[in-house]
Amino acid sequence: MGHSAAIWDSKLAIERVKDWNGIDQIVLRNPQGASARVSLQGGHVISWQNDQGQELLFSSTKVNVKAPKAMRGGIPICFPQFGNCGSLEQHGFARNKIWVVDEDPPPLPTNDSNGKSFVDLLLKPSEEDLKSWPHSFELRLRVCLGMDGNLSLISRVRNMNGKPFSFSFAYHSYLSVSDISEVRVEGLETMDYFDNLCERERFTEQGDAITFESEFERVYLSSPNCIAVLDHERKRTYVLRKEGLPDVVVWNPWEKKSKAMADLGDEEYKQMVCVDGAVIEKPITLKAGEEWMGRLEILVIPSTFCSDFSNFN
Numbered sequence: 100m101g102h103s104a105a106i107w108d109s110k111l112a113i114e115r116v117k118d119w120n121g122i123d124q125i126v127l128r129n130p131q132g133a134s135a136r137v138s139l140q141g142g143h144v145i146s147w148q149n150d151q152g153q154e155l156l157f158s159s160t161k162v163n164v165k166a167p168k169a170m171r172g173g174i175p176i177c178f179p180q181f182g183n184c185g186s187l188e189q190h191g192f193a194r195n196k197i198w199v200v201d202e203d204p205p206p207l208p209t210n211d212s213n214g215k216s217f218v219d220l221l222l223k224p225s226e227e228d229l230k231s232w233p234h235s236f237e238l239r240l241r242v243c244l245g246m247d248g249n250l251s252l253i254s255r256v257r258n259m260n261g262k263p264f265s266f267s268f269a270y271h272s273y274l275s276v277s278d279i280s281e282v283r284v285e286g287l288e289t290m291d292y293f294d295n296l297c298e299r300e301r302f303t304e305q306g307d308a309i310t311f312e313s314e315f316e317r318v319y320l321s322s323p324n325c326i327a328v329l330d331h332e333r334k335r336t337y338v339l340r341k342e343g344l345p346d347v348v349v350w351n352p353w354e355k356k357s358k359a360m361a362d363l364g365d366e367e368y369k370q371m372v373c374v375d376g377a378v379i380e381k382p383i384t385l386k387a388g389e390e391w392m393g394r395l396e397i398l399v400i401p402s403t404f405c406s407d408f409s410n411f412n
């Protein structure tokens with residue numbers, strides 16, 4: 100894949116461009132004009148647009164120039180640690196590393212990438228990473244944009260014949276919403292969750308859909324594989340389908356916390372909700388040569404067609 104060179108079959112396109120820091124980005128397009136943009140900084144999907152050119156992922160307009168780290172928005176990858184539950188930096192190091200394009204990835208068990216525009220990325224530990232996390236791993240990410248504009252992310256972690264290791268993982272998906280007060284999350288009713296705002300105490304969700312009226316930070320455990328995020332004002336519903344990712348993090352910092360965040364505008368918390376497919380409660384352990392796979396697909400449908408999203412299961 101050459102720099103700025105488009106590789107086409109007649110309908111699908113993959114383009115490699117550079118950002119203002121000289122870091123490569125891969126742009127995927129589908130024939131209808133939808134696109135996804137993934138940065139080699141972090142293997143981070145930083146934009147996903149529908150065929151109308153509307154952005155579907157939130158990203159902050161404020162950049163924290165003092166701390167060069169993953170941008171606030173898109174879908175940063177948290178690996179090998181989620182949050183601060185471990186000895187590593189918050190959310191692990193993967194989102195802060197430069198990944199490479201994997202030109203010849205091992206085949207996936209099910210090849211569902213036909214007709215999709217996709218790219219494979221790879222992260223291997225550097226000498227420095229091995230000092231803080233001494234495990235021989237390969238982390239792969241396939242980002243696919245479907246003919247219908249759906250976005251799917253497939254991650255694989257392999258133990259490269261080293262001693263066993265354990266890790267957590269999350270696709271920290273910042274969905275763009277009209278107003279957080281208008282948002283409803285369905286599919287997590289009756290689930291158990293850890294409330295990170297109550298010292299990770301375990302509670303059980305009531306029968307109603309989740310709505311937001313203050314800071315929210317919960318990890319729902321062993322949740323169903325299909326979750327819907329309804330945005331009434333935009334009449335848009337995100338449907339998240341996941342495999343190999345039992346837990347779901349739901350997060351919004353609300354006003355006070357967002358004011359303290361150097362890379363989030365004061366009012367911008369209203370335009371985002373994070374709903375992450377994750378592995379948190381029971382970390383994955385891989386023995387020598389073993390591989391784990393996790394997959395998240397996000398599709399967007401008009402809310403009016405979404406009275407019963409369980410059809411998507």
Ligand SMILES: O=P(O)(O)OC[C@H]1O[C@H](O)[C@H](O)[C@@H](O)[C@@H]1O
Pocket residue numbers: 182189190295316348349350373
């Ligand atoms: O600021 P970051 O390191 O990107 O983390 C952003 C947020 O991620 C998750 O949702 C955590 O549960 C939050 O505690 C954290 O504030």
